Amino acid sequence: MSQVESSRAASLEGEAKQPVTGAYDLAIDAMGGDHAPESVLDGLELAAERHPKARFLLVGDESRLTPLLAKRARAAKACALRHAPDVVSGDMKPTAALRMRQSSMRVAIDAVAAGEAAGVVSAGNTGALMALGKIVVKTLPEIDRPALAAIGPSARGDVVLLDLGANIACDARNLVEFAVMGDAFARAVLGLPNPSIGLMNVGSEELKGDERVRLAADMLKVSPLAANFHGFVEGHDITSGTVDVVVTDGFTGNVALKTGEGALKLVAGLLKQVFTSSLMAKLGYLLAKPALDRLREWMDPRRYNGAVLIGLNGLLVKSHGGTDALGFAHAVDVAMDMVTHRVNDRIREGLAAMPSRNPAAPASLTTE
Amino acid sequence: MSQVESSRAASLEGEAKQPVTGAYDLAIDAMGGDHAPESVLDGLELAAERHPKARFLLVGDESRLTPLLAKRARAAKACALRHAPDVVSGDMKPTAALRMRQSSMRVAIDAVAAGEAAGVVSAGNTGALMALGKIVVKTLPEIDRPALAAIGPSARGDVVLLDLGANIACDARNLVEFAVMGDAFARAVLGLPNPSIGLMNVGSEELKGDERVRLAADMLKVSPLAANFHGFVEGHDITSGTVDVVVTDGFTGNVALKTGEGALKLVAGLLKQVFTSSLMAKLGYLLAKPALDRLREWMDPRRYNGAVLIGLNGLLVKSHGGTDALGFAHAVDVAMDMVTHRVNDRIREGLAAMPSRNPAAPASLTTE
CATH class of the missing domain: 3.40.718.10 (Isopropylmalate Dehydrogenase)
Known part of the structure; x- marks a missing residue:
């Protein structure tokens, strides 16, 4: 059973021992990548098995994601769903992506900036993800x-x-x-x-x-x-x-x-x-x-999937846009390793x- | 039979149709490289077969080169020998190589600078070769x-x-x-x-x-x-x-x-x-x-052996230091192509x- 936003209190309980400050370990951009959202959800199904205590905030089009989550028991259990109506396309300029406030990528990154999740994983537009990361999550004050x-x-x-x-x-x-x-x-x-x-x-x-x-x-x-x-x-x-x-x-x-x-x-x-x-x-x-x-x-x-934009006040992991479930799950592994090891x-x-x-x-x- | 310097007049005859201004197509640093001079001479034996009209000025220690040439009929026919007593070692700094006036590399490059040969092939010290090339042969006036x-x-x-x-x-x-x-x-x-x-x-x-x-x-x-x-x-x-x-x-x-x-x-x-x-x-x-x-x-x-320092008033071809006869012959091929095509x-x-x-x-x- 998938959990929507209201299930956040329950999710907080389940991950009391995880070393994160927010309610979720990771926010997941469900709509980014060539085979999204199916490959993302299949990847989360694998990731949920590997990280049984992890809590994910799944961000994207609720009407598309709800039936897909219903068919993936482990992912459904690990994820809370947050609706975001828009999608940053693969060829969108970073400046245009910055103006789009309700994209799945932006809402997921907002959750990191707000301290709800320690990091984000997205298979979407690299330039947009890096620009949003730097501007919304911001660079660590110690580094240039x-x-x-x-x-x-x-x-x-x-x-x-x-x-x-x-x-x-x-x-x-x-x-x-x-x-x-x-x-x-x-x-x-x-x-x-x-x-x-x-x-x-x-x-x-x-x-x-x-x-x-x-x-x-x-x-x-x-x-x-x-x-x-x-x-x-x-x-x-x-x-x-x-x-x-x-x-x-x-x-x-x-x-x-x-x-x-x-x-x-x-x-x-x-x-x-x-x-x-x-x-x-x-x-x-x-x-x-x-x-x-x-x-x-x-x-x-x-x-080797999962490039990390490292040095921000939160973790940004970029999965290859063309990867499948196995590749996406690896990007989640990388993000979880970084969260767990602070x-x-x-x-x-x-x-x-x-x-x-x-x-x-x-x-x-x-x-x- | 190998030809020493005095045979230059004869060699001029043999290559009357070659599009070069000097007496030789290429000057060859016989002493550069890990397996020199044997691998260089074996390479020239192959090169002489592929380029029957080519004339090479072979530069190095005469006492070592003469008996080696005697065993390689084609190379001996294509080469004139010029004595150079010193060798630029693999770890020598370019500044030290510049001070060594009688090295095989230097004498070969001097022949290019003097217009005797259109280019040089060496398997010796890369840094020294590039420095000598720039300083002795000099950059084409048109380029930076x-x-x-x-x-x-x-x-x-x-x-x-x-x-x-x-x-x-x-x-x-x-x-x-x-x-x-x-x-x-x-x-x-x-x-x-x-x-x-x-x-x-x-x-x-x-x-x-x-x-x-x-x-x-x-x-x-x-x-x-x-x-x-x-x-x-x-x-x-x-x-x-x-x-x-x-x-x-x-x-x-x-x-x-x-x-x-x-x-x-x-x-x-x-x-x-x-x-x-x-x-x-x-x-x-x-x-x-x-x-x-x-x-x-x-x-x-x-x-793929044979990197060319291109843009000088003469051709400098660097053969890999560890290559064998086949590799050295390929570097000569590259140099000959460049000479022939001006x-x-x-x-x-x-x-x-x-x-x-x-x-x-x-x-x-x-x-x-």
Whole structure:
């Protein structure tokens, strides 16, 4: 049975032990994404099983959502429904999305800004979500700019990469703050007690790169993160797993992420051609299939779904617009990990300990 | 029989039809690279077969090179030997390499600067090669900065990527000049009559990115390249083959190249694990081996060996330091393509036709 807004009191009871201040762990934008709302609700059905104590505020068109929830017992139990009549379309400009006060995305984000939920998950328009997040939820007072972070595969376990495009131009201070946020992210989502951190550059030698990355490296070397700071890393270090967290500006991070994804897609396409190119190859594929399936599962982009706009007074998790239930459930996993581990408290502690907070720090630390 | 310096007159005869001004097509740094000079000479043996009319000036330690040449009939016939006693080591700083006047790299580059050879191929220290190139061979008077360019695989044929790290910071003018150079490169090395050009950004919409890429796009849209200018591309467009030439700054290009290579290496390693994980998988591999071998051959990094520092008064081709004879021969192929197609003349023509050459162009076109 689905619960509408009036069931909020009951939901408060059920999650008394959850470390959140509001009534809900997460607000869910039910209408964002290519296959919404069905894929979102199927994802919540999976997520409710994985997080039995979690409480979700499901935001969207009530008349469409009520019958869909009725068919999904676990999701119905975990969710309270809040009506929002409008939808931010995939091609809507952020400025237009900001003017739309009754969209599912906006109402969900409003719930985070009001302290009702610790975070939001949306598979909707990325630009709109980031703009709404920054303007409605607002940036943590301790930091200059939030960053988009996500995890990806490496030869030695998962790796956190940030910024993935929230900030096109970044100065040394931004990069240092990204390192603090990446550290908190890796502790919460990857469960690493001491994640190692690398700063992206065009070479590993100290003299490589521009003034900005060299200054950021100098700042990290005298920071509380110094023991885990590996120094400069290069593009190939992302997938080789040299470090747990790779820090870079939003332009470079966005290009690196998409280039890596593109390279994997190229090989996947070529392998498909290879294994259908002859009868022998097809037979070979069938014999190797169980092993190849493990590889496919390991590389499955759904396993890495859920980019986090980190550094706001609440958590914003962006699910891929084209993902299915499994992918959406993973984005919810990422959000729940961050809520449970109080990532924002960790970030605030990390930033408070940074020497750049010292008012005596030279002004050049914040120049590009 | 190998020819020493005195054989130069004879060599001039043999290449009368080659479109170069000097006595040699290429000067070859025989001592650069992890497996030099053997891999270099084996590479030249292959190259001499592919380019029967080519004349090479082989520069390095005469006492080591003479017996090696004696065992390689084709290379010996194509090469004249010039002695250089010193070697630029892999970890030498560019400033130190600049002070070393008798290194094989320096003497080879001096031959280009003197007009004896149209270009140089070296598998030695990248930083030293680029510094020597810029200072000794010098940048074309028409352009601001040279760029490092190379080709890579895509789903729709090879793609040219530049800059790969010669310039960490680039302004709009540099990006436009890279487009002109990439166009000339693609015509010469890929043999494309009308290569399409994309400008790297974090999204394909016109408003994405920073002022620099938007300004470069505006300049390209009113240039003679406009008909072939595709607009903005993203990281995944490199391997999907959306365009033939991808233009970006040296920081982003370097990270993108290495990230893509890293992703391919990750999959190659995982596939190896898959095909040795069980008896069935091993059997499957054997059946699919002919098809997989074609994939391996297609992805072979040696096929893409040879990054060109383009925009100098001569061609500088950097072969990967760890490559073998096949890879070195490919770097020679790239250099020969550029010499034969007079890439520098094409670049000069392309730049002369750019509207930014117009003195009435606003000063802002050259700001970052």
